[in-house]
Amino acid sequence: MQSPEYGLEPDEITCLLLLQACAHLGSLNFGERVHKYVEEHGYGNLLKIRNSLIVMYSRSGSMEKAYRVFCDTSEKNVITWSSIISGLAMNGYGREAINAFKEMQREGVAPDEQTFTGILSACSRSGLVDEGISLFDVMRFEYELTPNVCHYGCMVDLLGRAGLLDRAYNFIVNEMIVLPDATIWRTLLGACRIHKYVGLGERVIEHLIELKAQQAGDYVLLLNIYASVGHWNKVADVRKLMKEREIQTNPGCTTMELNGKIHEFVADDGSHPRKKEIYAMLEEIGTQIKIAGYVANMASELHDLDVEEKNGALSYHSEKIALAFGILATAPGRTLRIAKNLRICVDCHDFTKVLSSVYNRVVIVRDRNRFHHFRYGRCTCNDYW
Ligand SMILES: [Zn+2]
Numbered sequence: 001m002q003s004p005e006y007g008l009e010p011d012e013i014t015c016l017l018l019l020q021a022c023a024h025l026g027s028l029n030f031g032e033r034v035h036k037y038v039e040e041h042g043y044g045n046l047l048k049i050r051n052s053l054i055v056m057y058s059r060s061g062s063m064e065k066a067y068r069v070f071c072d073t074s075e076k077n078v079i080t081w082s083s084i085i086s087g088l089a090m091n092g093y094g095r096e097a098i099n100a101f102k103e104m105q106r107e108g109v110a111p112d113e114q115t116f117t118g119i120l121s122a123c124s125r126s127g128l129v130d131e132g133i134s135l136f137d138v139m140r141f142e143y144e145l146t147p148n149v150c151h152y153g154c155m156v157d158l159l160g161r162a163g164l165l166d167r168a169y170n171f172i173v174n175e176m177i178v179l180p181d182a183t184i185w186r187t188l189l190g191a192c193r194i195h196k197y198v199g200l201g202e203r204v205i206e207h208l209i210e211l212k213a214q215q216a217g218d219y220v221l222l223l224n225i226y227a228s229v230g231h232w233n234k235v236a237d238v239r240k241l242m243k244e245r246e247i248q249t250n251p252g253c254t255t256m257e258l259n260g261k262i263h264e265f266v267a268d269d270g271s272h273p274r275k276k277e278i279y280a281m282l283e284e285i286g287t288q289i290k291i292a293g294y295v296a297n298m299a300s301e302l303h304d305l306d307v308e309e310k311n312g313a314l315s316y317h318s319e320k321i322a323l324a325f326g327i328l329a330t331a332p333g334r335t336l337r338i339a340k341n342l343r344i345c346v347d348c349h350d351f352t353k354v355l356s357s358v359y360n361r362v363v364i365v366r367d368r369n370r371f372h373h374f375r376y377g378r379c380t381c382n383d384y385w
């Protein structure tokens with residue numbers, strides 16, 4: 001942490017910035033070092049630092065540590081509470097987030113917009129529909145806060161994930177007092193994928209096109225909706241359209257931090273120095289988890305057209321390669337932490353669940369939207385993401 005060549009030591013502002021950077025990258029190892037440093041240099045009790053530590057640990061998927069910092073913070077302000085609530089939400093602890101919110105109210109700390117973004121997303125991510133609807137009312141009527149586009153987004157997500165798609169659509173069209181942006185429509189499109197709503201999905205794409213906001217990921221979602229109901233002609237049409245319009249998809253990429261070094265994997269990766277061992281391990285894992293009941297879901301997701309899907313049955317998404325490397329390179333029982341730049345697909349999610357029980361590992365995956373904590377064959381998202 002010191003910069004001996006300049007004779008300088010990081011001050012509290014630098015530490016805050018470092019913690020923010022760690023939170024952004026989900027870099028637990030480095031974040032822990034900053035934590036140690038601030039404790040040793042007397043910054044550990046500053047509220048700003050403590051709030052940043054809560055965010056850093058939450059975003060690195062280490063909720064126990066975030067919670068410990070939270071509990072050891074005697075003077076909690078609204079940011080402290082909002083940080084822990086958002087952290088619990090992001091990591092799939094919906095009930096705990098609601099309990100924290102109630103405790104905050106008992107302590108007499110008034111929630112702000114940020115708090116409600118956290119608590120509403122907790123409800124949507126954990127499928128707590130009634131609680132979410134009533135908290136949306138609490139926000140508007142009890143605390144007289146005007147909902148912003150994030151709050152509306154949470155509500156659309158809440159209704160959509162719960163399968164109340166028409167209600168979600170009506171909510172957007174009739175109840176929003178701000179204009180729906182692309183994110184709102186995209187949220188509904190995600191719900192259409194989960195619940196295989198073809199017609200509504202097509203309507204949502206039209207709204208996105210109208211906003212001139214459609215992205216590669218939107219077409220990929222639409223493609224997956226068609227694939228999930230077996231409309232292969234339409235899958236082909238969308239592909240053709242994507243080719244014509246030269247819409248580029250992001251290649252899927254997974255990273256894993258190991259002993260301070262970041263290892264990066266892409267689908268069908270042949271670039272890692274230990275690739276031979278990795279692929280042998282992948283095969284070994286495949287055999288083991290098949291015995292335990294895993295069935296490959298090849299048609300499940302086509303999220304990366306160019307790379308991830310091309311080779312059909314032989315193709316491995318990058319998170320599987322990263323996991324094989326993790327099993328290979330770490331001691332038995334160690335927690336595996338990986339980060340994926342896209343949403344994790346159904347097949348990789350199933351794969352990881354079975355792997356966590358067969359190999360007795362906790363696996364923490366940070367995907368584009370949230371954290372998945374896999375343990376004993378289950379995931380904290382309850383297959384709901
Ligand atoms: Zn996958």
Ligand SMILES: [Zn+2]
Nearest residue numbers: 372379381383
């Ligand atoms: Zn999950």
